[in-house]
Amino acid sequence: MDVRPFDALLLVSFGGPEKPDDVVPFLENVTAGRGIPRERLVEVGEHYFQFGGRSPINDLNRELLAALRSDFAANGVDLPIYWGNRNWDPYLRDAAQQMAADGVQRAACFVTSAYSSYSGCRQYREDLFDATTGVEIGLSRLRHYFNHPGFVGPFTEATRDALADAPAGTHVVFVTHSIPTSMNEASGGPGRQAYVRQHESVAALVAEGAGAEAFSLAYCSRSGSPRIPWLEPDVNDHLTALKESGVESVVVVPIGFVSDHMEVIYDLDTEASQTAEELGLRFVRAATPGAHPDFVAMVRELLLERAAVERGEDVDRPALGELPRSHDLCPTDCCLNPRSTLPTVGSATTPASVSSSIPL
Numbered sequence: 001m002d003v004r005p006f007d008a009l010l011l012v013s014f015g016g017p018e019k020p021d022d023v024v025p026f027l028e029n030v031t032a033g034r035g036i037p038r039e040r041l042v043e044v045g046e047h048y049f050q051f052g053g054r055s056p057i058n059d060l061n062r063e064l065l066a067a068l069r070s071d072f073a074a075n076g077v078d079l080p081i082y083w084g085n086r087n088w089d090p091y092l093r094d095a096a097q098q099m100a101a102d103g104v105q106r107a108a109c110f111v112t113s114a115y116s117s118y119s120g121c122r123q124y125r126e127d128l129f130d131a132t133t134g135v136e137i138g139l140s141r142l143r144h145y146f147n148h149p150g151f152v153g154p155f156t157e158a159t160r161d162a163l164a165d166a167p168a169g170t171h172v173v174f175v176t177h178s179i180p181t182s183m184n185e186a187s188g189g190p191g192r193q194a195y196v197r198q199h200e201s202v203a204a205l206v207a208e209g210a211g212a213e214a215f216s217l218a219y220c221s222r223s224g225s226p227r228i229p230w231l232e233p234d235v236n237d238h239l240t241a242l243k244e245s246g247v248e249s250v251v252v253v254p255i256g257f258v259s260d261h262m263e264v265i266y267d268l269d270t271e272a273s274q275t276a277e278e279l280g281l282r283f284v285r286a287a288t289p290g291a292h293p294d295f296v297a298m299v300r301e302l303l304l305e306r307a308a309v310e311r312g313e314d315v316d317r318p319a320l321g322e323l324p325r326s327h328d329l330c331p332t333d334c335c336l337n338p339r340s341t342l343p344t345v346g347s348a349t350t351p352a353s354v355s356s357s358i359p360l
Contacts, residue, residue, distance in 0.1 A: 001077045001300075003307045008080050008099055008107040009299075010139065011065060012092065012124060015085030016048075016055025016262065022088070023048045026055075029087040044223075047266045058088075060259040060290060061112070067291040071300055079303075082107070084131070086124065092131035099137055106138040108306060109345070110299050112258050114146040116194040116326070117179055117187045122335040125344035132345070140310075141346040142302045144326035146198045147205070147319045150298025154289040155202070155255055156209035162251040162286040163210055170249040170282075171242055172212040174203040175272075176256025177263060178219035178231045186336050194335075196231065201321045202255050212251075216242075220267040235268070236275045249282035259290045 017026040023045040024038065031041065048055060061083060068081055080102070084095030099107055109128060113120040121144070128139050145151050163170060176199050188194025199217055207215040218238040222230045233241070235252070242250065252272060254264050268285055276283035289295035306328060308315040319325035329348035 001075060001304055002311075003077060003079050003303060005106050005310055006079065006108045006140070006303065006307055008082060008102075008104040009068070009303060010095060010099070010107045010109045011061060011068070011081060011083045011112070012109050012128070012141075013061050013083070013085050013112045014057060014261075015088030015091075016057040017088065018054055018058060020049060020053030023053050026088050047262060050270075051262075051265065055262050056265060057259070057261050058085075060261075063291050064112075064259070064296070067293075067296045068299055071293075071296045075300060077300060077303070080104070086127050092127055096131045096135045096137055096139075100135050104137060106140065108303050109139050109141045110302065111141060114144060114151055114258060115176075115187075115198045115256070116144060116335055118183050118335045118337045119179060120195070121330065122337065122344060125330070125346050126342040128345040129343050139345045140306065140328075142299075142306055143328050144198075145298060145302060146202055147321050147323055147325070148298050148302070149318055149320060150294045150301065151258075151289065152202060152205050152209070152320050153294045154292040155206045155253060155286070157292075158287040159206050159210035159212065159251060159253050162253075162284045163212065166251060166284065167249050167282070169213065169247065170251055171247045172207055172210070172215040172251045172253060173235065173238060173242070174199070174206070174215060174217045174253050174255045175220050175235050175268060176217070176254070178222045178234070180224070181229045181231060183335075183337070184231060187334075189331055189334050190336075198323065199255060201323050205321050206253065206255065220272070221263045235272050239272060239275050239279060239281060243279040243281050247281070249284075250276065251284050251286055253286040254288055257288050258295070259288045264288065 017023045024041050027041040027045055065081060065083055072079060082095050082099055084090055084092035086092060111124050125141060132139060184193050184195045185191060203215060203217050218233050218235040219231045220235045252268055254268060257264050273283050305315050305317055317325050329346055331348050
C-alpha cells in the first residue's frame with residue numbers, strides 16, 4: 001500500500017489518569033488557564049475515584065493501537081504507529097520528539113474525535129502545533145469521519161443488536177457530549193452549527209439502518225458555569241420526559257464517543273442507568289465502535305485516502321447522509337474560540353464564512 005508522503009501514523013487522544021494520584025494533576029492539565037479551584041477538581045475527580053482512579057481511555061487506546069498494527073500488517077501497510085495525548089502521558093510533545101528521533105519526517109494524525117467543534121478539533125490542532133514547536137517534523141490531521149461508513153456502520157450494528165430483544169415502542173436516545181451553545185455556533189465556521197448538524201445526521205443514519213421506531217438526541221457531561229448556556233436536553237432530564245410521555249423502554253447510543261470513555265461509563269452506564277431504574281424505564285446501552293474491525297479499517301482507509309490526495313491522485317472518499325465529507329484542511333475561521341488565537345496544524349487560507357462550498 002502506497003502511503004507516501006507519510007512515514008508514520010500518530011494516534012491522537014485526550015488522555016486520562018492511570019491511578020488515583022494522577023486524577024487531580026490530570027484535571028489540572030485539562031482545565032489549565034481557567035482558574036478552577038483545586039477543591040472543585042477534587043470534587044470532579046470523584047467520577048474517576050469511583051472507578052479506582054483510573055480512566056478507561058488509555059487501555060482503550062492501547063487496544064486500538066494493537067488492532068491498528070495488526071490491520072496494517074495484514075493489509076500491507078508498512079508504517080509505524082505512535083500514540084500521543086493532549087492531557088496525560090504519553091503526551092503529544094513526547095510523541096513528536098520520539099518520531100523525529102526515529103527519523104519520521106511527516107506523520108498523518110488520526111484524532112479520536114469524530115465531530116467539528118473547538119474542543120473536538122481546533123484545540124487538538126493547536127496542541128499538535130505546540131507539540132511540534134522546535135521539532136523537525138510535519139503533521140497532517142486526517143479528516144473528520146462522523147459520516148464515514150466505518151464509523152456509522154458499527155453504531156448501526158450495535159443499535160440493531162440492542163433493539164433485537166427490545167419491546168415494541170422502544171425509543172432510541174442518541175447521546176453526545178454537551179458543549180456551550182456558543183461553541184456549537186462557531187463549529188464549522190461562524191453560525192454553521194456543524195456540531196449539532198453532524199450529530200443529527202449520524203443519528204438519522206443509524207436510526208434508519210437499525211430500524212428504530214423513534215429516536216432523539218440528548219447530551220451528557222455538562223460542566224462549567226450554570227450561567228453559560230450549553231446544549232440540551234441533558235440525558236437524565238430527557239429520560240424523565242420520555243417516561244412522562246409514555247415511553248417504557250429506551251436504547252441509549254453514545255454516538256459522540258468512539259469508545260467507552262469515562263463519560264460513557266459514568267454519565268450513561270452509572271447516572272443515566274440509575275435514572276432509568278428510578279423511573280421504571282427499561283434501559284439498554286449500545287456499544288461504541290472501540291476496536292471494531294470496520295472502525296479499525298476506516299483508519300487505514302483514511303490514511304491511504306489522504307496519502308493519495310497529497311500525491312495528486314483521484315480517490316474515492318466515502319461519506320454517508322446528506323452532509324458531504326469533511327475537509328482535509330480546516331478554514332481559518334472554523335471552530336474558533338474567541339479566547340484563543342493560537343496557531344494550528346492543518347488550516348487552510350480560506351475562511352468558511354466566505355465560501356459556502358467548504359463542507360462540514
